[in-house]
Amino acid sequence: MFKIRLLVSALALTGSMSVVAAEALPTKAPAPADNPTTAEKVALGQMLYHDPRLSSSGTVSCASCHNTMLGGDDNRGGSVGVGGQIGGRSAPTVWNSAFNKVQFWDGRAASLEEQAAGPVTNPIEMGMKSWDDVVARLKKIEGYQKAFEKAFGKDSISKDTATKAIAAYERTLITPNSAYDKYVKGDKSAMTEQQVRGMNKAVELGCTSCHSGPAFNGPGTFQKFPVIDNGYFEAQYDFKKDKGLAEVTGKEEDENFWKVPTLRNVALTAPYFHNGKVKTLDKAVKLMAKLQLGKDLSDAEIADIVAFLDALTGEFPEQKMPRLPAYSGNTFN
Amino acid sequence: MFKIRLLVSALALTGSMSVVAAEALPTKAPAPADNPTTAEKVALGQMLYHDPRLSSSGTVSCASCHNTMLGGDDNRGGSVGVGGQIGGRSAPTVWNSAFNKVQFWDGRAASLEEQAAGPVTNPIEMGMKSWDDVVARLKKIEGYQKAFEKAFGKDSISKDTATKAIAAYERTLITPNSAYDKYVKGDKSAMTEQQVRGMNKAVELGCTSCHSGPAFNGPGTFQKFPVIDNGYFEAQYDFKKDKGLAEVTGKEEDENFWKVPTLRNVALTAPYFHNGKVKTLDKAVKLMAKLQLGKDLSDAEIADIVAFLDALTGEFPEQKMPRLPAYSGNTFN
Numbered sequence: 001m002f003k004i005r006l007l008v009s010a011l012a013l014t015g016s017m018s019v020v021a022a023e024a025l026p027t028k029a030p031a032p033a034d035n036p037t038t039a040e041k042v043a044l045g046q047m048l049y050h051d052p053r054l055s056s057s058g059t060v061s062c063a064s065c066h067n068t069m070l071g072g073d074d075n076r077g078g079s080v081g082v083g084g085q086i087g088g089r090s091a092p093t094v095w096n097s098a099f100n101k102v103q104f105w106d107g108r109a110a111s112l113e114e115q116a117a118g119p120v121t122n123p124i125e126m127g128m129k130s131w132d133d134v135v136a137r138l139k140k141i142e143g144y145q146k147a148f149e150k151a152f153g154k155d156s157i158s159k160d161t162a163t164k165a166i167a168a169y170e171r172t173l174i175t176p177n178s179a180y181d182k183y184v185k186g187d188k189s190a191m192t193e194q195q196v197r198g199m200n201k202a203v204e205l206g207c208t209s210c211h212s213g214p215a216f217n218g219p220g221t222f223q224k225f226p227v228i229d230n231g232y233f234e235a236q237y238d239f240k241k242d243k244g245l246a247e248v249t250g251k252e253e254d255e256n257f258w259k260v261p262t263l264r265n266v267a268l269t270a271p272y273f274h275n276g277k278v279k280t281l282d283k284a285v286k287l288m289a290k291l292q293l294g295k296d297l298s299d300a301e302i303a304d305i306v307a308f309l310d311a312l313t314g315e316f317p318e319q320k321m322p323r324l325p326a327y328s329g330n331t332f333n
Numbered sequence: 334m335f336k337i338r339l340l341v342s343a344l345a346l347t348g349s350m351s352v353v354a355a356e357a358l359p360t361k362a363p364a365p366a367d368n369p370t371t372a373e374k375v376a377l378g379q380m381l382y383h384d385p386r387l388s389s390s391g392t393v394s395c396a397s398c399h400n401t402m403l404g405g406d407d408n409r410g411g412s413v414g415v416g417g418q419i420g421g422r423s424a425p426t427v428w429n430s431a432f433n434k435v436q437f438w439d440g441r442a443a444s445l446e447e448q449a450a451g452p453v454t455n456p457i458e459m460g461m462k463s464w465d466d467v468v469a470r471l472k473k474i475e476g477y478q479k480a481f482e483k484a485f486g487k488d489s490i491s492k493d494t495a496t497k498a499i500a501a502y503e504r505t506l507i508t509p510n511s512a513y514d515k516y517v518k519g520d521k522s523a524m525t526e527q528q529v530r531g532m533n534k535a536v537e538l539g540c541t542s543c544h545s546g547p548a549f550n551g552p553g554t555f556q557k558f559p560v561i562d563n564g565y566f567e568a569q570y571d572f573k574k575d576k577g578l579a580e581v582t583g584k585e586e587d588e589n590f591w592k593v594p595t596l597r598n599v600a601l602t603a604p605y606f607h608n609g610k611v612k613t614l615d616k617a618v619k620l621m622a623k624l625q626l627g628k629d630l631s632d633a634e635i636a637d638i639v640a641f642l643d644a645l646t647g648e649f650p651e652q653k654m655p656r657l658p659a660y661s662g663n664t665f666n
Contacts, residue, residue, distance in 0.1 A: 050402060059397070069384075069655055080392045268659040268661075279662055281661060320652070321651075321652040321654050324402045329612055332408065332409045
């Protein structure tokens with residue numbers, strides 16, 4: 001296809017050997033062998049995902065910080081957990097997270113299933129003491145007994161099944177048919193001239209060495225950020241304070257390495273970077289060019305790239321609101 | 334119809350002159366002359382209702398406390414507002430609130446429009462400093478400019494239009510086709526024998542003197558609670574501490590008067606009473622009989638009435654999740 005040629009040839013200019021796949025976003029996400037996606041799991045997962053009773057206070061659901069009515073996040077620097085506590089990293093979008101190779105900013109979860117288990121018992125997020133407590137709470141709710149039975153069989157409420165259901169639901173959160181997707185499928189009118197210019201500039205600069213593939217989050221898994229030390233910007237944004245991958249591995253060589261985040265719907269997910277310190281997309285583009293590639297972009301180049309990134313905003317599938325099952329004895333104050 | 338005769342004749346036994354209308358819940362709510370319901374207003378209202386950006390912290394939406402995925406409330410004694418503050422009254426259900434004669438527990442709002450304006454600027458609920466601030470925030474969001482334009486015309490974002498849209502949405506939140514509704518429409522198999530027994534007992538006791546009409550919240554608007562002083566229960570539940578209507582009017586004769594709440598979906602909206610101090614429906618029934626009617630019910634009678642109240646759980650219409658429009662410069666931390 002023309003676009004593939006164009007991207008590859010433009011890439012060739014940068015000397016990178018990365019393969020840039022000008023691929024449209026798949027409309028289905030692959031599921032692991034031990035958790036095939038079923039309608040019953042998805043329905044249950046959507047309920048659990050939106051149920052604030054999975055938090056100690058009964059006020060915070062997965063959707064509170066990864067809001068599917070918005071761009072899949074909460075548009076905050078730090079998310080607000082139980083008791084108004086504020087987390088240290090900006091919530092990544094749940095949309096298209098099925099295409100991430102690892103989950104969390106520091107990649108500490110290998111799968112959506114593993115990720116789903118984390119925030120529920122994180123003391124500053126959903127604050128449950130243990131998954132045993134979550135399971136005990138769910139078991140008291142007749143509607144959940146039935147929904148788990150449909151999805152996993154009788155008496156199946158557990159951490160394992162709950163996180164599998166949430167992951168199965170998350171695998172349906174895909175936003176296809178962006179202007180870019182239409183463009184790479186052959187509709188040359190789908191992107192504006194400015195967006196095409198921005199795409200070519202992004203490739204020429206080398207952005208797509210790290211942000212490639214259908215979700216613009218590969219081919220690698222982790223990358224260092226910032227690559228280039230810059231005292232001026234560091235003083236403003238504290239990017240290096242959080243050590244990222246090294247906080248998980250304890251290895252010095254992993255310091256300031258992060259999961260490469262998807263660029264899909266990036267126009268909707270301000271603020272930017274792991275600490276959410278950068279409020280606008282034009283500023284984020286400018287900083288990425290400077291700190292990762294050592295390039296100073298003109299305002300026109302930045303505007304072109306932002307226009308291209310706008311072309312990565314997809315179509316959000318219509319979702320039904322789940323009905324959350326009643327618990328006749330209330331759980332909270 | 335048989336049921337009407339039955340209810341009226343049973344009522345005659347109690348000597349009450351109230352008209353008990355054994356009416357099914359209407360499937361449409363009447364709208365005020367200055368706010369006819371339109372699809373565009375409902376769509377906008379649903380967005381505003383679910384948007385946490387209508388709160389100072391960006392974490393609390395109307396739906397946080399009046400959760401339409403649940404029974405239209407939050408199943409708490411006191412709701413949790415911005416900064417984890419806890420309100421003094423239990424959130425009433427939004428489902429079928431269109432059929433309330435007045436809004437809020439103390440009836441201080443005459444309409445859904447007036448009600449919608451309140452929590453947004455209440456410092457312990459959604460905490461916005463003023464509606465001017467809300468309007469300024471909404472005006473920055475292009476998607477809202479468009480949605481207001483569709484609903485109300487160009488440059489129409491205001492407190493008046495926002496609250497009208499929310500009210501228009503709320504008028505669609507109706508739960509018809511409960512077992513009771515089917516029963517009064519002629520399907521005698523829709524309620525169990527126990528439910529019919531409970532219904533007749535409720536009428537005989539006089540419950541329906543205050544809880545009658547299709548939403549079981551009339552014929553009057555306000556009633557005193559508790560009617561009968563009882564030191565034992567008062568010590569446990571503090572019912573009289575909050576003066577209700579008198580807190581609005583300042584009149585001694587209004588002390589402990591409350592809007593008669595709907596009994597529709599009451600099985601889903603634990604805990605009970607204005608302060609949410611009673612956690613289960615059987616206890617609430619027992620206390621109502623004792624404190625309002627001076628009657629001591631047997632466990633069997635209570636179980637029958639609870640079974641009848643279960644028959645008032647309606648069908649929740651399928652709702653689409655709204656898409657909340659993005660704001661590219663984030664508003665919060």
